[in-house]
Amino acid sequence: MDRVLGQTVLVPATAIAMDLGSTRAANVVLLGALLAARPLLSPEGVRAGLAEKVKDPEARARNEAALERGAREALQPVQTA
Helix, strand or coil, rough: CEEEEEEEEEHHHHHHHHHHHCHHHHHHHHHHHHHHHHHCCCCHHHHHHHHCCCCCCCHHHHHHHHHHHHHHHHHHCCCCC
């Protein structure tokens, strides 16, 4: 089963963000998933926006990792029992 079900993408955003060190990154995980499922913006443009707006190097690295993890997760098949 695909993770993209119609217009729904299943992503454990909070769990991924916690794994990256901050639940505040969950929104960027979801953005990465959205862009993987529906490429509305270029990943390069989003990364440039993050670099411009997020000045703290640690937070910027976490957000870039969150973007990548969200995209990867959205493209993985759903695990069924």
